[in-house]
Amino acid sequence: MSALLGEIQKLPVYREKGRIIDLVTKNKVLLVTGETGSGKTTQIPQFLLERGEKERIACTQPRRISAVSVAERVSQEMGCELGALVGYSVRFDEKTTSQTRLKYMTDGMLLREAILDHDLTQYTTIVLDEAHERTVATDILMAVLKGILRRRDELRVVVMSATLQKGSFAEYFSQPPCLSISGRTFPVDVVYTEKPQEDYVQTAIETVLGICSDTAEGDILVFMTGEMEIEEACERIRASTRGKTAVYPLYSALPPHKQRAVFGRERGRRKVIVATNIAETSLTIEGVVYVVDTGFSKQKVYNPRTRIESIVVSPISQASAQQRAGRAGRTRPGKAYRLYTAESFAAEMEEQTPPEILRSSLCTVVLLLKMIGIDDLVRFDFMSPPAPETMMRALEQLNYLGALDDDGNLTELGRRMAEFPLDPQLSKAILSSDAYKCTDSVVTIASFLAVPSVFHRPADRKSAAEKAHRAFASKDGDHFTFLAIHREYLENRSVGDEWCRRNFLSRRVLENMLDVKRQIGSICRKQKMVFTSQPLDGSSVPKIKKALLRGFFMQVARVQKRDVYSTVKDEQRVVMHPSSGVKRESRWIVYNELVYNMKDIFIRTATEISPEWLLGVSPGYYNLSEFQESLAKRELVGIENRKRVKNKAEKLSAKSSRNRK
Structure with a gap:
């Protein structure tokens, strides 16, 4: 421990300890620039704990690995068990107790905490680390914290980074004091x-x-x-x-x-x-x-x-x-x-x-801001205001999903969607599964989509890996491949390491997926959803597809020729990813994501659907008068006309039956 203390005392930041504590005590906001190796991330939050027993500190990081590894290092330096005095919180993983006074966390997790506690009252000091990375969550947090600082006089905020652009940050926070710490660097x-x-x-x-x-x-x-x-x-x-x-x-x-x-x-x-x-x-x-x-x-x-x-x-x-x-x-x-x-x-x-x-969809951001109680998005104090078109698209998409009403107000469905730490489309699919009695299957699929890829493809055994993966491919679509892997992994979990090696799958990702599934399941149960499970057959498969479509109806494509599709409404040319197990004769598909390379835009994780399901899923989005002329529009118009004729015939038949009586 003495060797560790000696190492800490050699860090450049250690010389500034007294000054840092003094500046934070006397100012609401402090900017810190510290070169790589200065020790700012591990030491400054520890210094601030010395301000008093009531000090409770959140230190945000842009990445999970940083939050976890720094928390481990600091708990070691402080001689305490991880999760006691020092803990961490990242999506689907947390190690804290009621005794935790210093919490390292991803910026997104602190933003989610603001949903339940708009003024973040459990913290006395909030440290935004690596602010120069300008993640969406960090930018939103800075604006949210500016509002909280006006309401909480005792709150302190420290913004720090290796390469903080002093001018823009200083201007944004009304010229607070700025401390520069040198690093231990050589030419x-x-x-x-x-x-x-x-x-x-x-x-x-x-x-x-x-x-x-x-x-x-x-x-x-x-x-x-x-x-x-x-x-x-x-x-x-x-x-x-x-x-x-x-x-x-x-x-x-x-x-x-x-x-x-x-x-x-x-x-x-x-x-x-x-x-x-x-x-x-x-x-x-x-x-x-x-x-x-x-x-x-x-x-x-x-x-x-x-x-x-x-x-x-x-x-x-x-x-x-x-x-x-x-x-x-x-x-x-x-x-x-x-x-x-x-x-x-x-x-x-x-x-x-x-x-x-400036280069992201704002759907999740807008939903979170609405939950935090921020309704005036036009006047929201963004450090770098996004393009108005991007904001309007987010409001429009959330309206199509039913999360916002036509006046832009949060609906009850929107509140339920925001409780899931997932993309709004995925949250909507999960909530829709309750009506189709397939919640267990859709939550399993959502859990696979929320973790890194389960497939392992070593460069020297690529063909063997692809052959093993094809054995899991489902004729019903890539989403159902996840269900097949889930089922077989549970059956072979006792010999999981060997089974995963043989099938070129990541056991760590599979265990992570099961943990995510448990946590999503607990949110579902809190919302009084029934966790039903059905065998995959001709009756249950369409229900699962319809539930997925309720969330991903804006991500639908129609085939143009083999492996080449066109997105519905926007007519974007896309290509089926080689790893997809979707039948090549599939005419209509719902997909999870698009991936660019230098030549093409690939569809990844797709499942075949029936176009008849689309017209009732979101009347606002599937207003065919707004569609470009295309094969997809002509086919959907034909379906709509046949449906109208059928409904008219049924009404006439019913009227005729009543007259005969």
């Missing part, structure tokens, strides 16, 4: 490529192998965009270095114990960590001397015209590039290899990553 030599790289994964692997060949020591951190790229790179680096390096992946869907493994020290071997942008600022990994930056990350984008929100691989900003390079200079002078040209950095990369709120 970093930045190297660019001479020409653009066609295959950045291949170039990154070659760069890592070159570093291993040319230098004797120093760990390497490689930035890539996602799980598949990372796992492929790790396998190829392991094979090429033949055990001479310890290679670790790092991404948010990784099991917690594997995430923690990157922080360990290797004896006699160089460590190579291949990570997403999670390693830019949220986590500090000791020993890194070399950084390999591919120049890309996955970012959320939203098109309000087509209502399509997708994750796309995009160039990073100059600020992100600087953060990545800075990771190489923590323990000694380092080197950053940028796999793009100096001209690309200067001319093609944006200075800062645009705030997430």
Whole structure:
């Protein structure tokens, strides 16, 4: 413990302890900029606990892994069990007690707490960490906290980050004091490529192998965009270095114990960590001397015209590039290899990553704000106001879902939907399942959609994995594939590790899914829903499809030709993802998400439906007079006309029967 204390006292932030406590005591808001390695995330909340026994602190993080790993570290430093004095709260996972005084949590979880407690009265101080990432939840929290500060004179707010844009944050919070804390950094030599790289994964692997060949020591951190790229790179680096390096992946869907493994020290071997942008600022990994930056990350984008929100691989900003390079200079002078040209950095990369709120659907945000009691969205104090069209689309979609009435007021259905920490479409599908008596099945499907992908596809055994996955494919659609996996996993849970290995499935994700299902189920029971379960047969399958359609009726497509579909109403050309098990002759489908690549927009997780079901699901949305001319419109108009003729014939028949009597 004394060694740990000595380590803490060497942190740059420790020298500012007294000043930080004094500034927070005397000011409602404090801005803190702290370079990577300054110790701000772990130490400042601990300093503030010393303000008194009544101090209760929430410290938000943009990512689950950060909230959990920092809480573990701080509980260790304070010599207490995790969940006692120090705890954490992330979606579908919480470790706190009534004694918890310092809670690390995702920004989204604190926002959800504001639904039940509009003024967040259980906290005396709220710390918004990594504010520069400008997630939707952090931006909303800043605006909500400005309102709370006017009502609660005793509340204190600390906004901190590694690269806080002082000017914009200071202006937003009316010029509060700002404290800058230096980090423990060394010079970093930045190297660019001479020409653009066609295959950045291949170039990154070659760069890592070159570093291993040319230098004797120093760990390497490689930035890539996602799980598949990372796992492929790790396998190829392991094979090429033949055990001479310890290679670790790092991404948010990784099991917690594997995430923690990157922080360990290797004896006699160089460590190579291949990570997403999670390693830019949220986590500090000791020993890194070399950084390999591919120049890309996955970012959320939203098109309000087509209502399509997708994750796309995009160039990073100059600020992100600087953060990545800075990771190489923590323990000694380092080197950053940028796999793009100096001209690309200067001319093609944006200075800062645009705030997430400017490139996201606002459906969930609007629903949460309504629940918090904020009705005047036009005058809401956004730090970066979203486009009016995006806001109008969110209000329109929530109205179609029945969450808002025609005047924009929250309905009883909307209140029930907001209780689920899920997208509004998924919440609506779950609530609709009660009427169809298929709640257990729809909650199971929702639980799979709320966790990372359960499918594991190792680069060197891709064909074997795909064959194993096809064995679960359901003729009824991809949503029903989840039900098949769920059923078989429960039957084989006692030998789960072996069963998952054989079927190329992630046991961690399956256990996570079951935990999520339990928590969604408890919300359903609280809402007096009946948790019914039916065998999958000709009677129950259409009911499950109809319940899903009640939530996802805005995500329907009609076939144009084999594997090529067109979204209904907006006529967006989309392609069935190769991993989908949907029958290729399926004419109408409901889908969960669209995924972009460089050439196409792919439908992922789809199920066949009957077009006859669409006309009654949301009359406002399926107002055919507003549809573009298309095959889908002509078919739906034909269905509507036949239905009208049938209803008229039935009325005439009934009238004739009464006259005969």
